[in-house]
Amino acid sequence: MPTRIRLATLGELDRLLALDQVASREMTRVAAVRRAVEASSCWVADEGGRLLGYALLNKAFFGFDFIELIYVASSIRRRGVGRALIEHVERESTTAKLFTSTNESNVAMRGLLTKLGYEWSGVIYNLDKNDPEFIFVKLSAIT
Numbered sequence: 001m002p003t004r005i006r007l008a009t010l011g012e013l014d015r016l017l018a019l020d021q022v023a024s025r026e027m028t029r030v031a032a033v034r035r036a037v038e039a040s041s042c043w044v045a046d047e048g049g050r051l052l053g054y055a056l057l058n059k060a061f062f063g064f065d066f067i068e069l070i071y072v073a074s075s076i077r078r079r080g081v082g083r084a085l086i087e088h089v090e091r092e093s094t095t096a097k098l099f100t101s102t103n104e105s106n107v108a109m110r111g112l113l114t115k116l117g118y119e120w121s122g123v124i125y126n127l128d129k130n131d132p133e134f135i136f137v138k139l140s141a142i143t
């Protein structure tokens, strides 16, 4: 069955959050996903009604778009869903630079970003203890 990337709806918020059972109990994660769904900035990967993952786009990072979060259900990783979500968000992005970030320790996300042509763009310390946040950017053709 083909995977379709589409906007998420408020009615499926609980199912989206349940993809990550730890984060679904974190109030900051719940609030971020809800805010993005309400702002039509949350896209979901849907395979015949089964939710595989989601991506949140924040429109307010120093005047540029920022991929705030991408999440793929652990059972279906390494099947191209993360890539499909990011490539979709890139098409939805309207700014010349598209930023995102991940922890230094996140080998999977760093690998995905490198594969998709993102460049390292800086580091923020003191968010997570002993695990700096790396900023990445994709420079698009939009001028």
Ligand SMILES: CC(C)(COP(=O)(O)OP(=O)(O)OC[C@H]1O[C@@H](n2cnc3c(N)ncnc32)[C@H](O)[C@@H]1OP(=O)(O)O)[C@@H](O)C(=O)NCCC(=O)NCCS
Pocket (backbone or CB within 6 Å): 068, 069, 070, 071, 072, 073, 076, 077, 078, 079, 080, 081, 082, 083, 084, 101, 102, 103, 106, 107, 108, 109, 111, 112, 113, 115
């Ligand atoms: C990061 C994440 C979104 C990747 O999703 P995914 O669907 O597994 O990624 P894809 O299958 O599209 O991978 C595409 C490419 O990314 C790279 N990649 C993905 N996972 C990787 C891993 N564990 N190690 C190294 N490279 C990896 C590879 O180059 C891969 O291509 P390949 O499979 O042909 O080698 C997923 O691991 C995830 O949801 N992690 C938990 C949430 C998270 O950490 N989000 C990022 C911070 S916001």
